[in-house]
Structure formats: C-alpha cells, structure tokens
Amino acid sequence: MTAISTATPSRARRFAATPGQIALALAIAAFLLMFLVLPVATVIYVAFTEKGTSTFTLVNFYDFFRTELFMRSLWNSFYVSAMSVVWASVFALPLAYLTTRFVFRGAALVQTLGFLPLIMPPFVGAVAMQLFFGRNGSVNLLLDDWFGFKIDFMEGLNGVIFVQSIHYFPFILINLSAALRNIDRAMEEAAQNLGSSGFRLFRRIVFPLAMPGYLAGASLVFVKVFDDLATPLLLNVKDMLAPQAYLRVTSIGIADPMGYVISVVLIVASVAAMWLSARALKGRDYATTQRGGGGLARRVMTPWEAVLGYGVVILILALVLAPHLGLLLLSFATIWSFSPLPDAYTLAHYGRVFGESSVYIKNTLIYASLAGGIDIVLGVAIAYLVLRTKLIGREWLDWMASAALAIPGVVLGIGYLRTFYGVTLPDGTPLASLWITIVLALAIRRLPYALRACYAALQQISVSLEEAAENLGATKSRTVRRIVVPLMAGGILAGFVTSFSTAAVELSATLMLVQSNSDAPLAYGLYVFMQSAAGRGPGAALGVVAVILVAACTFLSHLIIERSQKAKGLGH
C-alpha cells in the first residue's frame, strides 16, 4: 500500500506532459526553428564565411570596418537613433507630465491624439512632412515670405530624425504616462510630509520612480529607428545601416557578403540596446501601486501655468498631427508644389486607388489576417505550454518567439531570401518568391506582441477554473477548448488585431520579399507610389486608406479588451 502510493506521484511527475502537449511543443519549435532561427542563423553564417565557400573568416567584417561608407552609415544610424530619442523625449515629456500631474482639461484627448502617429507608417508621414517642412514646404515658404530665411527641418539626417521622432514619440509617451500614473500617491505624500515640495519633490521622488517607464520607451524608440528601412530610403538618405543592407542585397546581389555583415551589426546593435535598457531596469520594477492608493495627486494650474501648458500641448499636437493633415490634403490635391496649400482638389486619386490599385488592399487584408491568425494560434499555444504545463524546456519556446523582437525586419527579409531561394517547388519556382513567405515573415515579426497579449489573457484566468473542469471530468484538451480559450477570447482577439494592424503597414521585411506587383501589399504599393512625384496623390490616398484601416482596428481592439474585461468583472 505504502509502496504503491509513494511510487505513483514520482511517476506522475516524470510524465507531467501529455503526448499531445509534447507534439504541440515540438511542432511550434519546428516552426520557429524553420522560419526564425534558420534564416537568422543563415545570415550570421554567411557574414562569417568566405564568399561562396564555408570557411570561417572575419575578412567580411574587416572590409566593413575599413569601408568609409559603412562606418559613416554606422555612425549616422547611431546619431539619428540617439537624436530621435532626444526629440521624441522633448515631445513626450510635457504631454505625459501635464496630463498626469495636473488637472488638465482634455487630458484623455491629448493621450489619444498622442497615439495617432503610431497608426501611420513613418515613411508615409515622411512625404507629408516634406510638403509642410521641406525646403519648399508650407512652413519654409511662409518663413521665407515673412522673415526671409528657411530652416532645414527635412535636409538629410535632420529629416529622418524629425520624421522618426514624431512617429515614435508615443512609445515614450505611453510608457512614461503609465509610469507616472502608477506611482503610489503615498510616495509623494510621504516626501511632502517630510518637508519636500515643488521641483525638488519631482527631481528626487517622482522622476526617479518614473525612470523605468521612460527608459523602456526610449530604448524601444532607439531600436525602432535604428532598424527602420523605409523612412530613410524614402527621404533619399542612403548612408545609414538598414538602407545599406537593403541596397547591397538588392543592387549588388544576394551573394554579396556585405549585406549580411551589416545585418549582423544591426542585430548586435538591437540586442545591445535592449540588453542595456534591461540592465538599467533590473531591480527597478517599482510597481508601487500594489498596496492601494491612487496615482499622483493632480494639481490645479495657476492661470500662467495654464497658458504655458496649453500652449506647449497645442504646439506639440499640431506638429504630431501635421503628417496626417498633410497626407489628407495630398490625397485630395491636384497639384501641390511651391505653395503653402494645394492649388485645387480632386477625388481622382481615391478613384485610382480603389480601381487599379485595389489589389494592394486585397493583398494586405489577406496577408495581415493570415499573419494575425498564425500569431494567435502560436501565441495561445506557447502561453498555455509555458504557464500551464511542466514541460521541460517550455521557456525556450517563449524565448525563441520573443527573440524576434531583436531581429530587424530587413535582416529577416534578407535571411528569408537567402534561405528559401534555393528551396524550389516541384515546378521550379523558388519558395522565397511565393507570397506565403511574406505572410510568414509578417507572422514572425509580430509574434512577440501577440504572445504578450495571450500571456496577459491567460494569466488573468484562475487555475482553479480549469481544475474545476477537470474535477468534473473534462480532459486537458477539452478543458482548453471549453474553458481556457473562451475565457481568453478577448485577449486573443486583441492580440489578433494588434498583429493584423501592425502587419498591415509593415514594410521593412516585405520590401525584400515582394517579387511582383500583383503580390504586393499596401505598404509596398505606398512605397512605390511615393517614389515618383506623379504617384504622390494616389500614394497619399492609399496612405489614408491604411491609416483608417489601422485606426479602425486599434479602436476595435480597445473596445474588445474593455468589453471582455467588463464581462469578466475585472474592471479598471
């Protein structure tokens, strides 16, 4: 009796996973290895081997560091990323501070408008920005008229910095606002109680406590700008790393090792930036609100503070909304050149977009839906395996999937080209030229985000709900189907919409992989349109369509999350 009862638990422990779970884990691992690890490993392998052979060499890197163009590109990429962080901070700090620390009318509106830039691909905004801020854009024409001088907002690297900082500052705004809001009121009151007030209080208590949020946002901005391909290309800035990688591979050829070397440098820079911010954040996860108490006390502004505050906010919002407004104007403009506003308006561009170019919209819908679908299936499966099973090595699935965050789109694109070009279908077409590779690349790129959404959804479900189902006779798989997935539905849907809407405007990876116009998604079409002056009108119209598509999706996901939380009685 005793012998049996001691033996059973140890056996149960040894076979903690069901065969189904093991098979699922292996299938996911195979997928990730095939479409993420293998392409990236190929890129790294090529970078470290002699061209055409498989001998290990560092000569490619030697060439890279010896070439003046590449060193300048490397420096430019660092410079542009760092300056974008600086300017994004300049835009985000006042908005975050004013809306969280003061009784501020329209704080919700400011926070919402602050997100707007994110729903437009930055390269789309770039064109509109050129019309407003370019050498012969509205602002400079007016400046020249009134004061007789022009400002080089959009010249060379300045343009990239300007566009990127406006596009990506919401990452800092979101993180910093959340951090400020999450500071327990008692933290501030304790300081006041001990004699601290005003700016000293901010400097010594509030800012240090919000620092982790700021750093998280800032590092994200840095990485995104460093990896971005389309914006510099569209602004005709070629001496940065991502454009160089793209140009090497597309113009010189897939066999040229330089593109791969640059890719490795991009990965290293990405990983380094993330590692640095993670290091800086280590042990500083000050979730100070856990013991009740609201956020920071909001102060009422004095009249002068109000004038200053609203002035700053309106100025920043005007700047932030400029690309959207410009795009909208451009999409209706007949001709807009050398004048502050367009000469006349037309609907012809929209006609063209929905007519001959509707294939872009159709492709985008298909690709983004498929990518989003793959992401949530993988996301739910990985989240379940990690959080609910004792499978050995299950964390590896999470790490592998999340590692996609550190892989720049252009690198993944190059990896896919190199890896799958040699793989041919029975009829001789290379795998890399099929549109399904675009879908796979998009799915891999967005997987980390969908995975986080699925994690969050599953973590909110009490294990006892599942145990109750098993107690009443449901098997593991039936419990998942009847209890877990329905309860996760809101989170899953939100994950899908996030994946879908960001995949819909992704260009870095797809720029590499699109082989024919008929397979191209919307972002690619936009890019092609925007290359020529004549294409700008229809390009802008297509851009407006993209923005509306993403905006609708974002709003939808918001609604879904809120509703599912309400339905589950989670509130807040």
Add this chain to the structure above:
Amino acid sequence: MNAPVSLTTPAVSVDIAGVNLSYGTNHVLKDVNLAIEPGEFFAFLGPSGCGKTTLLRLIAGFNQADTGHVRIGGKDITDLPPWKRDVGMVFQSYALWPHMTVRRNVAFGLEERGVKRAEIERRVEAALGLVGLGHLAERRPSQLSGGQQQRVAVARTVAIEPKVLLLDEPLSNLDAKMRVQVRRELRDLQQRLGLTTIFVTHDQEEANSICDRIAVMNDGVVQQVGTPMELYERPANLFVAGFLGTANILKGRVVGSGADRSFEIDGGTRFPIAEGDRIPEGAALVFRPQHASLTDQAGPGDGALSLPCVIANREFLGASIRYGARIGATEVAVDMPFQSGRELFEIGSEARLRLSPRSLHWLSA
C-alpha cells in the same frame, strides 16, 4: 556606551475645532472637535469609511477642511502646506521609496530641511538604532521583510523630530503575530520619545491595547472619546456599545411610571428601571454577555434579576463558553467562564438568567 542621541522634542497638544469636510455631496467629516493632550497616544477608531483616515490626512495637510481649524501646540496650521507642518506620518503602505536605500530614505526629510551632513548622519544612525535596524542601512526597501519596512517607515518619520506622529493603520500589512509584537514596539517607542501620537485603526483590540484614549468614529461623526475602559464600561450610544466588544441589544419600550417604571422588551419580559435613571427616547436595553450568568435554580434574592430562559445554542470560545439564552422570543448571549469538570448547560434545557440591575444600560442610536 555611546552618548545616546535624543530624538525627543517637548510634547505638544493637537486641537481640532469645528472641522467639516465634504467631497461634493458626500459629507465626510461632520463638526469634528477633539482635544489631544501632549504626549498622549490617541486612536481614531471606527469601521472603514467612517472618516478616520480622512481626519488623519487633514492633520497632515493632505486634505483641506471646509470649515474649522487644526492647532498643534496652540499654533494654527490649518492653512500650512504638508511640507511645512512638522507632522510626521507613517503611511499604511509605508511608502518607502524603492529607488533609495534605507539610509537614503531616513535621511530624506533631514536633507530637505537643510540639516548639516554630520548632523544628518548622526540622526539617521539614532533613528535606525531606535528601531533596531542600524545594520540594514544599505539595503533597499524591497530587500526587507514587512516588519522591517514598517520600522524603516517609523524611523524615517521620527528622524525629522516631528511635533506629532501620525500612524495610518501601521499594522494592517503585517501578519497576526508580527502585529502584536510591533504594536508593543510602537507603544514603547512612543513612551520613550514622549511624542504626541495619533493612531488610526479599525481594530478595537489594537486601539485598546496601546492607546491612552480613543475617539470612536462612525459616519464622519466622533461618537465618543474616552479611555478604552471608559468606552467599554460606559458606551455613549448603541454604535459604541456594539463596536467595542459584544453587546446584547434589546429593543423595547418604557411602561409604567414612577417607582413602577420598567422596560418591556418584545415578548413581554420586563426589566426594572432604577429610580432616577434617564431613558433616552427610542432607547434599547444593552448589557454585556459576561455581565450575565446562568444558573439552574432560582437562587437567593440578592437584588439580581432572575429570568427564566431556554438554552438555544452553545459555543466554546476557549476561556469561556458563550450560550445563546432565549427569553421569550429574544435570544441573548451569555458568557460563562470555562472550568474543566464543571457541568455545562445542554441545548434545549431550561435555566435562569441572572443579571445585576447595575449592568443594564439604556442607550439610543
């Protein structure tokens, strides 16, 4: 032995006069008047939502009274901002800043006051020594246990030598065992510093065990102020009687007049009213379970009431046994000391409930 650094300042009084506070239509504090003596350990006691924390935060300056004044040591501080009040508050969540070490946390208030570096060091050492945490000065708050965090919060507050010490439910985040230990430490510390201290709690046992006097609050109104024993012995109204300890509260009405006056509860049982006792309008009869007893015979007439009753239930509480005795339709609680070997009353059996007329109170809501 080192020369002990004293963190004491002369104790001061706290006077709260005519304080009203509303949030919109929600009247949170209603004409609060309290005189807290210098050096007193004073408690605001009441259920959640009674306004006790609001009142404490008002003294610290985090809430502004609509009317009324707060005076500390005779000085009106009603319009001073929190950082100029010299009123040390220990927060319920402790509010230790996670980005600073224990030492930096404790030094903070002194630095804000522009105290000289050497003096800061001395007082930080003294404050940490006072709570016995000198050896943990370089730790971060997250590396401390709940009890240690609580002591750091106290040290941080007393380091500035506040005029008054405010404690906002300081024991609520500790487990039961720690709570008893820490409350003794708090009392001990308060005695050593001679600091006027106000303690907010919803736990009557906490307030009873360490406070000199208690203000019982409910619904924004101070119900009664007194020593723990006064409140227990002579509650001013039904709320205080019910909130502190267990009380039998019997509804009924006054019948008869003059010397024949008595209180008839629902069901017809009458309790005599002593001559000269004033019975407030709508009053109920109140007595404590341990002031009544049960016997199985009529007993000698020693002036005690003797009422027939039926035992309806029985709970073993450890030191005592609580019987539910039914008088007519009304059930009252009666506590009998538990002595092993002594026979118990069985459920359903008849007995007599003995009650001294002196332990009867008539209280209104």
